[in-house]
Amino acid sequence: MVRLNKIYTRTGDDGTTGLGNGERRSKADARVESYGTVDELNAVLGLARLHASGETDRLLARIQNDLFDLGADLSTPDTGQPLPFERLAIVQSQVDVIEREIDRLNADLEPLRSFVLPAGTALAAHLHLARTVARRAERLMVALSEIGGERVSSAAIRYVNRLSDLLFVMARHANDAGKADVLWVPGANR
Template sequence: MVRLTRIYTRTGDRGTTALGSGERRVKDDLRIEAYGTVDELNAVIGVARTVADAQTDRLLAAVQNDLFDLGADLATPQTDEPLPYERLAVVPAQVDRLEQEIDSMNAALSPLNSFVLPAGTPASAHLHHARTVARRAERLMVRLARQPGEAVSDPALRYINRLSDWLFVAARHANDDGRGDVLWVPGANR
């Protein structure tokens, strides 16, 4: 269990922060950028929850909890060194749950024949914003995984990829099950 007794420690005043393993890294390290962007995504989802319907709010609450798991996964790189606690990592069941929820939400939506603009209801716009932050987090995680000596688990990469799809479908759901989607009209303003 996490216990926070002090909010500031002064240990980061010189531009470094500690990973879950205790290793210190500079605050603009790619791993820090990746889990910092996951944290930003969580905050954007928190805003979306303020205007979401009750069902979507419940689903988003589970996603927010998963994002803390993902942040912990990224903040504690896999090493051969033993940790004094069990390392928390995203598991395939979390990805499976997202896929089931995507299929459930998508069943009510009509097929698209154009790209959707990130607009419509406030909930839809916020969910589209979250989707773009999820894609940025994914790009950072993929970049991190390509770095020598750095690892990002397959379930973590699958989760963040699937989450952006989930957010797209949820945004369409928030637009009256897609009936309120704002569609892109190619070349409309030429």
């Protein structure tokens, strides 16, 4: 169980932070940037939940919990060395849930006739913002995985990739199942 009794420790005043395995890294480190962006995504989903209810709110709550799992995964590098605790990592079953939700929600949507602008209802707009943060998190995670000596699990990358797709579908769903999507009109303002 996590216990946080003291909010500030002053250990980060030198520009470093502690990873889950106790290692200190720069706050500008690619790993810290990756899990920090996942945290940002979680906060954006919290804003989206202000406009969600019922099944949508429950799904977003589940995703928020998964994002803490993803943050734990990213903040504890898989070095192959034993840890004094079980390392938390994203697993394929979490990806599978996201894929099932995409398929379920996409079945009710109007077919796309153009690219969708990130607009519409308040919920849709927040979900589109979350989608873009998820894509940035994915790019950062891939960049991290390409750094020598760093590992990012393929399940973690698949999860955030599918999540951005789910957020797109959820945004369309929030726009009256796509009927109220705001479509891009190429060259409309020339």
